[in-house]
Amino acid sequence: MSAEQGTAVHAWVLPSSLEAIPAAVTQAVDACRAAGVDARHCGFHLPLALTEALSNAVRCGRAEQSHPELRVCVEITPAQVVLEVEDDGPGFDWEACARSPDAADWLERDGGRGLFLLRSYMDLVESVPPTAVTRHRVRMLLRRT
């Protein structure tokens, strides 16, 4: 389906494991590419952001499930791409977790740059807390223009 003709929606369920991330990222990016999303977004911004979000979900979103699963949803319209990652975690306080390049240890630390990258490459990123009937969801929006 061409993105110029409307909205394309794709969704996948994958095990909550690091090994499952590359295939999920490839599927999502292939869907974007097929819908006409530009090569730079498909080659860098989108796979990088989705890798970060899935990595966070694997590490922080397992809750108490014995066989945790993640769900990835991609919605592509002529104006934007929305990526969503659902996990079983409680969600997080974005402002409390995100680290800044202004921090004294920023250049020396081995981790802690993931949320900064998400925010830098996506036009909108939000953590939607779970409810009684929905799971925690990270929603990322990238405008195509």
Add this chain to the structure above:
Amino acid sequence: MSFTLDRSEEQLVVAIEGQLVVTNRQEFKQAILEAVEQGVRLVLLDCTHAAYIDSSGLGALVSLKRRLRELGGDLRLVALHEDLRSLFEMTRLDQLFPPYATLADASAASAAP
């Protein structure tokens, strides 16, 4: 991502193809640390065919750089494409990893900042 190692005495050229991310950074880091244990002190990362690097990959590079510096060596990045160059600038890691245009430039540089 795949990578190839080309060692010459104390110098190691690592050519990466594809992405350096959470799923492969450990293998990448371990391969370089083994070379360092065997005497390599200058690691040149050829990014000509690199795609993207996530926060875990950046962390691996920072960790390797720190280890090499402790031993009097260095890790230098070569042939970053526009998006990778922007990534390092945006994260300010270009302060640790000033980009080099060619392997020859990186090898000849006396000391990284």
